[in-house]
Ligand SMILES: Nc1nc2c(ncn2[C@@H]2O[C@H](COP(=O)(O)OP(=O)(O)O)[C@@H](O)[C@H]2O)c(=O)[nH]1
């Protein structure tokens with residue numbers, strides 16, 4: 182149980198209708214979900230408000246200061262909040278950049294439930310809302326030397342604007358041609374362990390004696406650029422991603438034989454014999470896991486490189502339709518500083534006009550949250566945003582709750 186926060190307890194008596202909260206600059210917002218009241222807001226200094234979170238448990242009468250996960254929104258001068266009835270609270274920041282005004286505070290999603298169980302504390306998690314969708318990321322696993330890197334390079338070369346590579350962190354030393362920030366983020370173990378502890382990684386694993394991991398940011402920057410993300414990770418990492426909110430397609434690459442795998446590793450000439458033997462030893466277990474764990478959607482044999490590449494392209498829907506399936510880069514959301522918020526089912530109605538302008542056309546922005554994807558600890562995608570003419574679209578009967 183946390184300490185009671187310093188704010189006017191009277192606020193708690195105010196019921197906000199239908200899970201809505203909207204207040205002006207010097208107040209926190211209270212959102213009630215079942216027997217919990219989430220107080221969102223709070224002042225850090227005079228010019229801006231950090232968006233802190235406190236929870237009042239009505240059943241026990243106790244205050245909780247939750248563990249806050251995910252990347253927090255920057256302080257702002259006020260915000261509106263709407264409960265989405267799915268364990269998420271939508272937060273609309275006022276007076277902020279178009280691409281940084283929609284956030285989700287997850288209070289009871291699957292991810293948050295899992296974290297609560299693991300940490301044994303009350304947990305909430307932030308996730309930034311992003312307009313539009315990107316294609317499912319592609320996870321590629323397989324034993325060292327099977328040809329993952331070669332196949333990924335071929336894809337990136339043939340479809341440079343379609344795919345982006347998730348640059349992992351690793352504690353292993355760079356090989357001759359490898360560049361920091363391009364092939365890997367080469368990192369000190371202590372630094373990486375601290376970042377893992379801070380929740381910055383989607384997954385991590387110890388592989389061949391080194392630490393490897395995919396940061397949440399590594400995947401999200403690729404998606405932000407409107408590209409389909411490719412992850413080259415080991416089987417343990419693939420399992421963690423399977424359990425995460427990232428809806429990926431999982432492909433396991435097999436060698437034609439263990440002898441051939443050894444030949445490829447030795448011909449690559451990047452590892453000392455001791456490392457090669459370790460990789461071959463680990464390959465046995467990886468092959469077993471890859472084939473029988475149920476993690477992978479597809480298994481590809483990399484015997485003849487060209488055949489395997491063609492097969493991979495087919496699995497990814499790239500057999501001649503590549504240009505047609507390319508998606509536009511998701512755009513930011515242009516919301517004005519002054520607005521009020523209401524809701525009809527899965528549509529959040531943002532009234533952008535001053536009262537005297539309310540009759541003007543295009544004064545409403547609709548935020549459609551019916552197809553949200555992803556979420557904490559990464560971004561929440563799938564937001565659809567459009568302006569409507571409040572009269573011609575028959576929305577003039579909206580009940581303004583805030
Ligand atoms: N779990 C996890 N595995 C990774 C990550 N990055 C690379 N790996 C895996 O680590 C293993 C070793 O990679 P690397 O040192 O580049 O050697 P290579 O596979 O022989 O090219 C491979 O199985 C990679 O798929 C990561 O971010 N997470």
Ligand SMILES: Nc1ncnc2c1ncn2[C@@H]1O[C@H](COP(=O)(O)OP(=O)(O)O)[C@@H](O)[C@H]1O
Nearest residue numbers: 325326327328329330331445449483484485486
């Ligand atoms: N189908 C293949 N036949 C022969 N050699 C291959 C094939 N695929 C990849 N290679 C070679 O095998 C070596 C290991 O490939 P690489 O892509 O680095 O594997 P991984 O990333 O899985 O460790 C490289 O020298 C590469 O050129």
